[in-house]
Every structure is written in C-alpha cells, then in structure tokens.
Amino acid sequence: MILTAKLISRLTLYHSILTELEEEGTETVSSPQIAELLKIDDSQVRKDIKxxxxxxxxxxxxxxxxxxxxxxxxxxxEKTKDAFVVGAGNLGLALAKYDDFKYYGFNILALFDNDPLKIDITVNGKQVFHIAKLPDLTRRLNVEIAILTVPKSFAQDTxxxxVASGIKYIWNFTPTVLKLPDNVQVWNExxxxNFLQFTKDI
Amino acid sequence: MILTAKLISRLTLYHSILTELEEEGTETVSSPQIAELLKIDDSQVRKDIKxxxxxxxxxxxxxxxxxxxxxxxxxxxEKTKDAFVVGAGNLGLALAKYDDFKYYGFNILALFDNDPLKIDITVNGKQVFHIAKLPDLTRRLNVEIAILTVPKSFAQDTxxxxVASGIKYIWNFTPTVLKLPDNVQVWNExxxxNFLQFTKDI
Known part of the structure; x- marks a missing residue:
C-alpha cells in the first residue's frame, strides 16, 4: 500500500474528524463511525488505519x-513547508486567512501583488509585498512554493x-494551463x- | 471507457488549452502539443479525444x-446548473467573481451571509442576501446546489x-467533515x- 492521492485525501478527512472529536472530549472512535461520516465502507477505514x-x-x-x-x-x-501567495485578490486573501493550513505544516509567509492599494497591508499577520520584491525574498527565505491566484490574463506571465525567481512548485488556482519548464512542478486546482464531477448526475 | 473523475479533469484542462488557442487564432492542434503542456503521454490525449x-x-x-x-x-x-454561495467572505466573493464558471453552464445566482454589513451588496452582478431568505429563495428559484464557504465553526449548523431548506448538493470548501442525511450529496474540496499530495516529495 502506497501513499496515493486518494489515501492522502482520506487521511486528511479522518484527521479533520479526529480533531473535532478531540475538541469535544471524545477519546475513542470506531471505524463505522468514521465511515458513516464519509459515506465510505468501514473496511476501507480499518485498512487505512492499519x-x-x-x-x-x-x-x-x-x-x-x-x-x-x-x-x-x-x-x-511536522515538517514545515513555506509558501508565498501571488495575487492578493479575494482568493489570495482567503487562503492567507485559512488558519487550518498551519496544522499541516503549511506556512504562508507573505503575499504579493502589483496593486499599490494592496501593498504593505497585513492579512492574518502576513504582509502584502510588491511583486518586484519576490525574487529577492524567494532567495533570502529559501521559498520553493508559490500559490498562484492572479487573474487569468496574468497567469502565464506571472x-x-x-520560475525566473527560483520557485519550483506552483499551486495553480487560475483556470490557465501553464507552460512551464520540466524542473517546475505544477498542481492545477x-x-x-471538480464541480463537473460532483454534479454530473444532475 | 466511462466519464471518470480523472477523465473529466483532463477534458476540462484540454478545454482550457483549446479556448486559449482559439483566442490566439490557432485552428489546429496536435496531441503532443496538448500532452506537453499537461506533462502527460500523448497517447492518453489521443485516447481521450477518440x-x-x-x-x-x-x-x-x-x-x-x-x-x-x-x-x-x-x-x-450546455445545461445550466444554478447554485448559491453561502458565506460572503473572501472565498465566497472570489467564487462569485470567477467568470470562467459560466462557460461550463455553472451559474451562481446569489450569495448569503448573516453579517449586516454585507447584506444587499452586489458582487459581479450577484446580490448578497440575508441567510434567513435562503429557504424561500431555494424553493422559488428551484436551486439544489450550495457552495459552502462559511467559517469552520459555523459549517455544520449552516x-x-x-438541508432543511431543500438543498441537495453541497460543495464544501470548509475543512469540516459534515454530518448529512443520505439523500444529500457532498463534495469536500x-x-x-491536494496540497499534501502536491508537495509530498519536498
């Protein structure tokens, strides 16, 4: 059994359920309890926990x-992974405010934008910098991950x-399919x- | 060959590439061109298009x-699917502003919140209503899909x-695993x- 995408997804959902149970003061849980919440088979839950x-x-x-x-x-x-959010629009701000990331060792250090009105504001303790400062900060802070939330028309240029600034992993929230060199990893969100998959039977 | 989640995902990415090529005035495309952008095998692209x-x-x-x-x-x-966004925070606003949804027959009709400061504002032509109006509007507009973007602590109650208002599909952007009756479908975003899967080799 290897750590596939589906297994990772299930484990994070179990983690969410377990965290909530702990907050309620519940000390033990059965596999059917977890399975019912996720509408999956309890043998799957037992297998995963094994x-x-x-x-x-x-x-x-x-x-x-x-x-x-x-x-x-x-x-x-337990291993912290630092990232920058590029694009301080609604989506970028939402991700910067998403406090649950920190439980998973995922640390958003700062945001970047080119809108003068947004520069230097602070969101959830994270500063918005001018995009021109990105290459320098990427190198100084040794950041490899960027979350791309700019408008579609700026996606490829950004x-x-x-990439020129040294970013190696791009979590792409734009609907653009990016042209990237082979040494850069991309995850298209x-x-x-997902919506079409979810609603295909409607 | 059936329309699996992975196939749907690839087809939407091809669609994004093709739309961009059309905008540039390009009339033909080869499978290796598409395959290279997505870093997949071109036999996969040919199989999908077949x-x-x-x-x-x-x-x-x-x-x-x-x-x-x-x-x-x-x-x-071609079939339109209407939805409500529930929670007019940054994420809800970002989704309401996401214009590409409309190309896919996905239509966000309105947003809902309980914050008096947000009620009656309009985002991208969509009005924010008080949450108390949701049951009535769900029935009158025959809406079955809700996109849940409220804070974690309100997720289950909302x-x-x-569900009590007649919603049958919940696209859940909160990190909470929801307890829902069997006749309600949920998609946990x-x-x-995804982040852990993307960065597992770092």
Missing part, C-alpha cells in the same frame, strides 16, 4: 489522539516570473473539473 | 473548435440549515489533501 500501523480493538475502537498523531507522522505534518 | 468521437489526422492534427465543442457536449456544459 496502514498507519494500528489495529482497532473489538468493541473498544481506536484511540482518537493516537490515530490523529499517526496521521500527522505519516503525512509529514508564472514565468515565479481544477475547480471546474 | 472517446469524444474524433480521430486526429496524421500530420494535420485536430480542429481546435471542433474538439472544444465536443468536450462541451460530453461534459454537458449545512443543517441548507479538500485543499489540504
């Missing part, structure tokens, strides 16, 4: 905190600028594709 | 407009309210899972 290195005890279930910590260890939450 | 009902001609390639239209027909872009 992959983490833990078997549930009959009639007792799993210890919530223990499984939560195993997920964090397996998914590498991506080229990120394909919202349209 | 699924749409079209074979490429050797040394000529595919007609851009023709394939673009076939994708729209296959993915049902989802319950949506698992940003954390």
């Amino acid at each position: 992959f983490l290195g833990k078997s549930g005890k009959t009639k007792v279930g799993y210890k919530v905190t223990e499984v939560r910590k195993l997920i964090e260890k397996t998914l590498g939450f 991506a080229d600028y990120l 394909n919202l349209i594709g | 699924f749409l009902g079209k074979s490429g001609k050797t040394k000529v390639g595919y007609k851009v407009t023709e394939v673009r239209k076939l994708i729209e027909k296959t993915l049902g872009f 989802a319950d309210y949506l 698992n940003l954390i899972g």
Whole structure:
C-alpha cells in the first residue's frame, strides 16, 4: 500500500474528524463511525488505519489522539513547508486567512501583488509585498512554493516570473494551463473539473 | 471507457488549452502539443479525444473548435446548473467573481451571509442576501446546489440549515467533515489533501 492521492485525501478527512472529536472530549472512535461520516465502507477505514500501523480493538475502537498523531507522522505534518501567495485578490486573501493550513505544516509567509492599494497591508499577520520584491525574498527565505491566484490574463506571465525567481512548485488556482519548464512542478486546482464531477448526475 | 473523475479533469484542462488557442487564432492542434503542456503521454490525449468521437489526422492534427465543442457536449456544459454561495467572505466573493464558471453552464445566482454589513451588496452582478431568505429563495428559484464557504465553526449548523431548506448538493470548501442525511450529496474540496499530495516529495 502506497501513499496515493486518494489515501492522502482520506487521511486528511479522518484527521479533520479526529480533531473535532478531540475538541469535544471524545477519546475513542470506531471505524463505522468514521465511515458513516464519509459515506465510505468501514473496511476501507480499518485498512487505512492499519496502514498507519494500528489495529482497532473489538468493541473498544481506536484511540482518537493516537490515530490523529499517526496521521500527522505519516503525512509529514511536522515538517514545515513555506509558501508565498501571488495575487492578493479575494482568493489570495482567503487562503492567507485559512488558519487550518498551519496544522499541516503549511506556512504562508507573505503575499504579493502589483496593486499599490494592496501593498504593505497585513492579512492574518502576513504582509502584502510588491511583486518586484519576490525574487529577492524567494532567495533570502529559501521559498520553493508559490500559490498562484492572479487573474487569468496574468497567469502565464506571472508564472514565468515565479520560475525566473527560483520557485519550483506552483499551486495553480487560475483556470490557465501553464507552460512551464520540466524542473517546475505544477498542481492545477481544477475547480471546474471538480464541480463537473460532483454534479454530473444532475 | 466511462466519464471518470480523472477523465473529466483532463477534458476540462484540454478545454482550457483549446479556448486559449482559439483566442490566439490557432485552428489546429496536435496531441503532443496538448500532452506537453499537461506533462502527460500523448497517447492518453489521443485516447481521450477518440472517446469524444474524433480521430486526429496524421500530420494535420485536430480542429481546435471542433474538439472544444465536443468536450462541451460530453461534459454537458450546455445545461445550466444554478447554485448559491453561502458565506460572503473572501472565498465566497472570489467564487462569485470567477467568470470562467459560466462557460461550463455553472451559474451562481446569489450569495448569503448573516453579517449586516454585507447584506444587499452586489458582487459581479450577484446580490448578497440575508441567510434567513435562503429557504424561500431555494424553493422559488428551484436551486439544489450550495457552495459552502462559511467559517469552520459555523459549517455544520449552516449545512443543517441548507438541508432543511431543500438543498441537495453541497460543495464544501470548509475543512469540516459534515454530518448529512443520505439523500444529500457532498463534495469536500479538500485543499489540504491536494496540497499534501502536491508537495509530498519536498
């Protein structure tokens, strides 16, 4: 069993459920409880948790905190990954405000924009810098990940600028398919594709 | 070959590439051209376009407009799907402003919030209504889809309210795993899972 995209996705959803149970003071949970919330089979849940290195005890279930910590260890939450948000529009601001990222070792250091009205404002403790400062800050802070949230018409030019600045991973929230060199990784956050998949039976 | 999530995702990315080529005035495209942009195998592209009902001609390639239209027909872009955005924060506003949705038959009719400062403002031609108006407008406009972008702490209560109002599909952008009745479909937009998948080798 390897850490596939689907397994990673399920583990993060289990993590969300377990965190909530902990906040409520619940100490144990059964696989059918988790399975029901996600509308999946409970044998899948048992298999996934076994992959983490833990078997549930009959009639007792799993210890919530223990499984939560195993997920964090397996998914590498303990290792911090720094990123810049490029484009301080509504989407960029929403991501900068999304506090749950920090539980996963994902740290947005700063935002960038070219709109003078946005420069130097602070969002959730993160400053918006002029885009011209990106190359220098990328190198000085050793940042490899950029989250691209600029308007579609600026997407390719901005991506080229990120690559020239030393960015190696682009999380692309624009609907543009970017032309990038082979040494740069891109993840297209394909919202349209997800929506169509979700609503295909309507 | 059936319309799987991965195939839908690829087709929407091809659509984005083809639309851009059309805007540039390009009339034909080859499978390796598309494949290189997406860093996938060109046999995959040929297979997918064949699924749409079209074979490429050797040394000529595919007609851009023709394939673009076939994708729209296959993915049902011609059928409009109305939705409400629930939560007029940065993420809700970003989605309301996201003009590309309309090319895919996806129509955001209005937004809802409980913050008096946001009620009655208009974003990209869409009005923000008080959340108390949602049940009535859901029934009158026959809306089945809600996009949930409220803060995490309000996610479950708001989802319950949506269900009681007659919403059947919830596109969940909150990090909460929602408890929902079996007749309600949910799509968890698992940003954390995607990020971890994307950056797992860093």
